[in-house]
Amino acid sequence: MKIARAPSTNRLSLTTQYTIAICLLTTVGMLVLTGYLLRNQILQNDKAVNEYGQVLVKQMAIATAQPLRFDDEEKLHQVMTSYINEYRVSGAAIFSTDNERIAALGTLPTPENIRVESAYYEIPVKADKRDWFNSYYLIHLHPIQNGQTKSGYAVLVLSHELMTKAFKQQLAIMVALAVVIMLIVTLGAFQLGRRLSDPIKHLVNATNDIREGRIDHIPDRRNDEIGALIDAINTMSQGLIRKTELESMLNKFLTEDVASKVMDHLDPVHMAGEHVDATVLFADIVGFTSISETITPEDVQELLNEYYGYFNACARFYFGTIDKYIGDCVMIVFGAPKYDANHEYHAVACAILMQKLVRSLNQKRAKEGLYPIELRIGINSGKMLAGLVGSKERMEYTVVGDAVNLASRLCNEAESEQIIIEESLYDKIHPNHPITVEAYKQIRVRGKQEEVSIYSVRDVDVPYQVVMDDLIKDILAGEF
Template sequence: MGSFFTRVRSGVVSRLPRHIPVAYKLGAIISLLLVGSMALLGAVILEQQRALLRAQMDTFGHSAVVQLAESSKELVLADDGLALEALIVNLVGSGAVLGAAVQDRSGRVLARAGRVPAGTQALAPGADAAVYRESIRFRDMTLGTAMVTLSQAGERRAVAATLRSILFTTLAVSLLGGAAAFAVGRHLSRPLHRLVEATRAIGAGDYHHRLPEARRDELGHLMRAFNRMALGLQEKSQVEGALSRYVSDGVAREILSNLDRLGLGGRQVEASVVFADMAGFTRLAETLPPDRVAGLLNTYFTYVSHIARHYRGSIDKFMGDGVMLVFGVTEDDPDHRFHAIASGVMLQSLVARLNRLRQAAGEPPVQFRVGVNSGPMLAGNMGAEDRLQYTVVGDAVNLAARLMAAAGPGEVLAPRDLCRHGDVRHRVRVQAHRDIPVRGKAEPVPTCRVAGLAPTCRQAMEARLTRLLGEETAA
């Protein structure tokens, strides 16, 4: 018996339509005749009002541009630009005229004021204006073109006022069926409230929120579409979270916001780059087990990541015992030059603090070499078609790597021009250093050794280091 009722219920459900339009649910309650008649009448009135206003506006616009063409005829012949400017300024200052211009027959603008399209182009979509043109003629010769731009705001306000009147009248007539419609509206508003709550949850980052899909009408389709969207956002969030573990947050945002343009190539940027590697790493790796070497690198690279974020930079790549940082690439940073140098100084100061702890624990000290440079470089996807890496390349990048190789343990080297830059020189302390020959350059590169930061900047850096070491110790 139970299976019989189950089959009957399944058969009834299978014969139900898969889509029940909302119009069918409202058809038995709301008087379609009243509402439809009022809507039709309102549409006719509204269209007549719009046509009348448009005709009036066209008449005014043609009159204004013809008058401008006639008034500017002699001025164009005399090439009297000052009088043309005065004529147009007076015209633009009147009523609904948003702009006006006079061009010669070659298209050169002789005088203009207000909003006027360039050449023969139209105004941008949504400009809420109309342009009227008229040739400036003297006898049988065309001297140029007059243009007048009129605002459509008055027309739109009049149409909106008419529409409001029609809607108010329709609403008053529709009150005949309002009582029943209210009851049905309350019934239909429940899923809408669920949609609003679900939308707020998604906006707050709760991508696990889902809606029931039991309805078989338009709202049911909307709920299913919403659930598919929430699932897609959840998957994208998971991908972004995983991606940000392998690349910097800025690079992850750059990649995810341009998924339709994932190809080789990039854009020219003015940015800064820092190269740092561990001096004597080969000897250190020979004396320590592999797991301790990996742990040592992970510890220092974690600190480097904190330093880069503090100075608005990002890690471009890890290279064995070295790291490459970029500043002003994935986000605009007008102070990227100082931030790059300060990150190198902060790294050396942090390494000095950690070395005191390591020596107290009987462990060998660790030292870094740092090279900094700034200049134009290409930022974008590099590599092969099937394997890309977002990075920066260019002569400025190569020079930073050469400076790192020339730096001694514990040193931060930078080109002399960078140290003397207006954004940098008052905030760093530098020492003269030798000119370094660089492969591919005809002349050696003058360099300087960055000894530290100015007192105010140094205090802020040391305070941040204290908090960072405290946070890491607590963690």
């Protein structure tokens, strides 16, 4: 079963994501709306300024017609002065039909810049290129009529900067309001993000509590999508609890590695098992039938449990797995279900440790006036099948094959306190891990047509003997 990986802690929180998303949408919307309104406002403002100038210049043309007719320059200056003072006009002038300046006040275009064919045009103040914030002059012209005769032109000069001053102030206010609105939207988006993400955060914390075993379900009840998710998680949690209880129960009957392997192989596709290269150890208590006849069943149980505990400690130290207990016999597998590159040597070293441990126990038993316990051990290595074996109603994880059968036969052939291995196993171990063996011989084993060459193992190399002696002390002291 694959377990989903926990999300990275470097990712943005949901609150931050919601806030950013809402702010981005709001900002884009406000920019589009502001741009649209600003463009319309500029066009409307320019139109109003143009109409304002046209009205003023027309009024001035009417007001200066009589003084121009009678060459009353003083009256002309009075009229132009009143327009400059009262109507925010930058300049005023009267030109003849030949573009000659008759009267002028304020800022004015040169005669060559007078375009009598245009009623309105613009002249930049600082540059030829105009944009929204450049200063430029608006030139308005209107013919001065005396009856049906055109006697000249009235010219008004309006400063765009002066005429749009109020508009720029409004624009500044709009920008300030936009900034304030964005701040309000950001705070609102943050609060909304928290309201949306807090239930999810609570759900994440609750699932972590379930994973750590602090709670077994989420008590919250909601009538929305999150509530449906809580119900689904609670259902899943009950399944996980059942699985954990099953694993805990299996660990009482099987080693941890075997229990994990069984859980992983619940899928029918994997029921066929897998071929492995492993080593099997069979250890049998010699004369156990006679011993059991002299003691009570309770004492038999106590004796077996005590020695099985010791054997399990020896197996764990050398990465072995207790496959099963068969009466007074124990079967230990090395290299399966957990891979072990040195399973051959570990099996032999475990057997030597078991024999030495039993001898140390016998010394203690002799002082207590108890009968000795002796072991015989057979070991073999080779190809075997590891997997679930049994019926549909009851199965167990084990290894099977000819190599396993031979290990059992060698155990039966062994004598008291003897460890028997097959010749090929000795050849695999000896080059890298020197061991002391004796009594090379060939024997005929039941189920085999040809004789089998065997060795009797006595001990490991000297440095490893010291390690084993210290380990026996720890096992007897209950520290392993």
